[in-house]
Amino acid sequence: xxxxxxxxxxxxxxxxxxxxxxxxxxxxxxxxxxxxxxxxxxxxxxxxxxxxxxxxxxxxxxxxxxxxxxxxxxxxxxxxxxxxxxxxxxxxxxxxxxxxxxxxxxxxxxxxxxxxxxxxxxxxxxxxxxxxxxxxxxxxxxxxxxxxxxxxxxxxxxxxxxxxxxxxxxxxxxxxxxxxx
Amino acid sequence: xxxxxxxxxxxxxxxxxxxxxxxxxxxxxxxxxxxxxxxxxxxxxxxxxxxxxxxxxxxxxxxxxxxxxxxxxxxxxxxxxxxxxxxxxxxxxxxxxxxxxxxxxxxxxxxxxxxxxxxxxxxxxxxxxxxxxxxxxxxxxxxxxxxxxxxxxxxxxxxxxxxxxxxxxxxxxxxxxxxxxxxxxxxxxxxxxxxxxxxxxxxxxxxxxxxxxxxxxxxxxxxxxxxxxxxxxxxxxxxxxxxxxxxxxxxxxxxxxxxxxxxxxxxxxxxxxxxxxxxxxxxxxxxxxxxxxxxxxxxxxxxxxxxxxxxxxxxxxxxxxxxxxxxxxxxxxxxxxxxxxxxxxxxxxxxxxxxxxxxxxxxxxxxxxxxxxxxxxxxxxxxxxxxxxxxxxxxxxxxxxxxxxxxxxxxxx
Numbered sequence: 001x002x003x004x005x006x007x008x009x010x011x012x013x014x015x016x017x018x019x020x021x022x023x024x025x026x027x028x029x030x031x032x033x034x035x036x037x038x039x040x041x042x043x044x045x046x047x048x049x050x051x052x053x054x055x056x057x058x059x060x061x062x063x064x065x066x067x068x069x070x071x072x073x074x075x076x077x078x079x080x081x082x083x084x085x086x087x088x089x090x091x092x093x094x095x096x097x098x099x100x101x102x103x104x105x106x107x108x109x110x111x112x113x114x115x116x117x118x119x120x121x122x123x124x125x126x127x128x129x130x131x132x133x134x135x136x137x138x139x140x141x142x143x144x145x146x147x148x149x150x151x152x153x154x155x156x157x158x159x160x161x162x163x164x165x166x167x168x169x170x171x172x173x174x175x176x177x178x179x180x181x
Numbered sequence: 182x183x184x185x186x187x188x189x190x191x192x193x194x195x196x197x198x199x200x201x202x203x204x205x206x207x208x209x210x211x212x213x214x215x216x217x218x219x220x221x222x223x224x225x226x227x228x229x230x231x232x233x234x235x236x237x238x239x240x241x242x243x244x245x246x247x248x249x250x251x252x253x254x255x256x257x258x259x260x261x262x263x264x265x266x267x268x269x270x271x272x273x274x275x276x277x278x279x280x281x282x283x284x285x286x287x288x289x290x291x292x293x294x295x296x297x298x299x300x301x302x303x304x305x306x307x308x309x310x311x312x313x314x315x316x317x318x319x320x321x322x323x324x325x326x327x328x329x330x331x332x333x334x335x336x337x338x339x340x341x342x343x344x345x346x347x348x349x350x351x352x353x354x355x356x357x358x359x360x361x362x363x364x365x366x367x368x369x370x371x372x373x374x375x376x377x378x379x380x381x382x383x384x385x386x387x388x389x390x391x392x393x394x395x396x397x398x399x400x401x402x403x404x405x406x407x408x409x410x411x412x413x414x415x416x417x418x419x420x421x422x423x424x425x426x427x428x429x430x431x432x433x434x435x436x437x438x439x440x441x442x443x444x445x446x447x448x449x450x451x452x453x454x455x456x457x458x459x460x461x462x463x464x465x466x467x468x469x470x471x472x473x474x475x476x477x478x479x480x481x482x483x484x485x486x487x488x489x490x491x492x493x494x495x496x497x498x499x500x501x502x503x504x505x506x507x508x509x510x511x512x513x514x515x516x517x518x519x520x521x522x523x524x525x526x527x528x529x530x531x532x533x534x535x536x537x538x539x540x541x542x543x544x545x546x547x548x549x550x551x552x553x554x555x556x557x558x559x560x561x562x563x564x565x566x567x568x569x570x571x572x573x574x575x576x577x578x579x580x581x582x583x584x585x586x587x588x589x590x591x592x593x594x
Contacts, residue, residue: 006328006339009449016216023212031201045202049211056219064445121195140189141196172188 004068012060019056026069029142030076036137037080039126040087047083051075066148073142074152077134084130117175124174132167135160280405280430287409287425292316294423297438300350305527306589307346309439320345321441325591329452330443337443340452341539342551342567342588369401377402385415392459405430454542454551456569456584460507461546467575469506470582481581482552482570483535489568489583490532490556496521505583526560533557539567548572551587566590 007025010018027048034047051072055062064071125133138144144152150160201207281304285296292315299309312320317332327345329338365384372379378401385394394417398408406428410421464470471488473481485504492500498516502508508516522528536553543549553567567587573580 005443005445005447006337006449011219014219016219019215019219020212023208023215027204027207027211028201031207032196032199035199035201036196045207045210048207049214052211052215053218056215057222059219059222117191118195118198121191125192125195136192137196140193168185168188168192171192172185175188175191 005064008062008064008068012062014059019059022055022068023052026072029069030072032141033073033076033137034080036125036141037077037084037130037134039084043083043087047076047079050079066151067144069142070138070144070148070152073138073144074149077138081130081134120175121171124171127174128167128170132163132170135163136167136171139164279432282431282434284427284429284431284434285425286427287423289423290420296425297434298346299434299439300347301592303527304350306348306350310346311439311441312345319441321439322346323441327588328441330441330447334448335444335446336448336450338450338452340454340588343591344588346589348586348589379407383417385417454540454549454569454587456542456544456549456571458545460584461544463506463509464571464582464584465546465573466506467573467578467580469503470573470580471504472578472580473572474579476579478541478548478550478572479538479552481572481579482538482550485570485581485583486535486552486554486568487532490529490554493520493529494531496523505585507585527558527562527564529556529564530559531557533563544571546571546573549584555593563593564590565593 004022007018007022011022030048030051031044034044035041038044038047055072055075125136128136135146135149138149139146146160146164147157150157153160282297282299285298287294287296294315295313297309297311298307300306301308308322310320310322314320318330320327320329322328322343322345325343326339326341327343330336331338365382368381368383370379370381371377380399380401382397382399383395385392392413392415394412394415396410396417397406399405400407408428409423409425410417411423411425412419413422471485473484476484488500488504491497492504496517498513501516501520508520517523533555536555538550538552540551541548549572550570551567552570553565555563555565557563569584569587571582571584573582
């Protein structure tokens with residue numbers, strides 16, 4: 001991304017507008033990544049805060065290898081993993097707090113089923129091993145290619161793809177069980 | 182059983198629907214601390230870019246590239262500003278109706294250049310442009326800015342304006358406009374090499390880029406432009422500054438045509454704001470423009486562009502020429518068609534906002550400044566256009582005029 005390289009160049013020169021632009025550009029995506037990876041979603045803002053403060057401190061010496069979105073997404077994932085380990089517990093999932101699946105143009109029953117599915121997915125995602133959940137979120141939400149995730153995580157691309165596949169199989173297995181019941 | 186793709190879709194929907202905290206609250210929590218952290222850690226000095234730019238422009242290869250870039254701008258942007266020539270070729274208009282992209286190959290003194298260009302959805306102006314020079318230089322537009330990469334210097338020169346491209350897409354609308362030009366001349370005949378019938382349009386004008394003249398050749402059978410030559414003077418004398426010998430149209434082009442790989446260690450240097458010296462004389466009549474005594478540059482520039490857009494909205498030709506004297510170089514009918522656009526749904530009907538001065542520079546006449554204005558069009562869309570304002574001081578009297586657009590307008594909504 002030429003614009004990212006340009007923003008990083010300005011950022012390294014100490015341009016506050018560049019930092020703001022980078023933040024605005026990736027804020028929403030990173031919030032989603034944090035929300036999907038944190039066991040306790042009340043910490044979403046803290047994760048983003050810590051990631052951007054650390055990033056800001058690298059001014060003048062930041063070197064972009066790969067995509068900026070990939071780098072920031074991995075930072076969020078790392079921070080989320082640290083936070084999860086620190087807290088070591090997951091808040092119980094309350095149905096009312098579970099985000100509803102998009103229900104545009106569907107009836108109330110389907111919308112209700114969407115909420116239910118979302119709750120199941122929420123629980124299923126929480127039960128996945130960290131490394132599988134992380135790759136699913138980075139690949140699906142941040143749209144990072146497996147090759148980039150593998151590079152950022154310093155694992156082989158086959159490992160990255162395997163983790164993704166195993167994670168998806170577990171989710172599917174759980175959803176199938178729920179749908180059949 | 183749900184299959185893997187279904188599961189992926191569900192996960193995608195689930196992630197997209199995850200609730201996150203309101204942006205305002207997050208911004209208030211994150212940005213101040215991040216900016217403070219950056220301020221404490223940031224490097225203390227940054228080298229000035231202007232001397233580097235001058236050095237680069239003194240390099241012959243860079244001048245050649247710059248010529249190609251200008252060619253890219255003007256050739257196709259014939260009308261990056263208040264300018265135009267032409268005549269009507271009803272069949273050509275029809276032939277161009279569905280063509281949204283163009284590929285041009287041409288020569289300039291010292292090299293060749295290849296231009297890829299794509300129009301916006303409404304086919305009113307170009308959006309994506311890439312010019313690749315034979316010695317490796319690349320110029321392109323992205324997100325409202327223009328970049329120029331010099332491989333020998335490993336440097337990207339940029340400006341926050343779309344100074345490359347066509348203010349009016351080379352399509353039906355442009356040809357309609359061409360028919361309104363005062364000095365346009367049409368010659369019909371046969372191509373001596375192929376024997377095919379052809380139509381040549383010749384025109385010239387002084388616009389914001391300086392003096393320019395063109396010959397555009399149309400194929401009488403296909404009704405499409407085939408070739409174009411441009412000279413940096415009004416009488417087509419001397420060698421052309423750009424000779425586009427191949428012009429091929431496409432319904433569309435793949436996105437990767439417009440991808441420009443740049444080394445990650447390339448330097449970035451902002452271009453200075455400048456205007457062609459030959460346009461300064463036209464703006465030096467003390468009778469033109471508006472008095473701005475006692476005003477700040479911001480206030481004066483804002484008043485100037487408001488006066489300009491008021492003239493456009495009111496279709497007041499005299500006021501337009503007074504505030505933007507370069508317009509005097511073009512005929513009334515031509516101005517009416519390209520500036521007032523009385524019959525078009527993209528004519529300007531309201532000034533929404535005049536922004537802060539984004540960039541300043543210096544001309545022989547005094548300081549200049551680029552200032553953005555957001556306007557509403559008849560079709561309800563909003564567009565943003567930067568204008569260059571020229572500040573002047575004649576004796577005790579301060580005044581200013583509008584030089585013309587700084588880059589192409591951008592639809593913002």
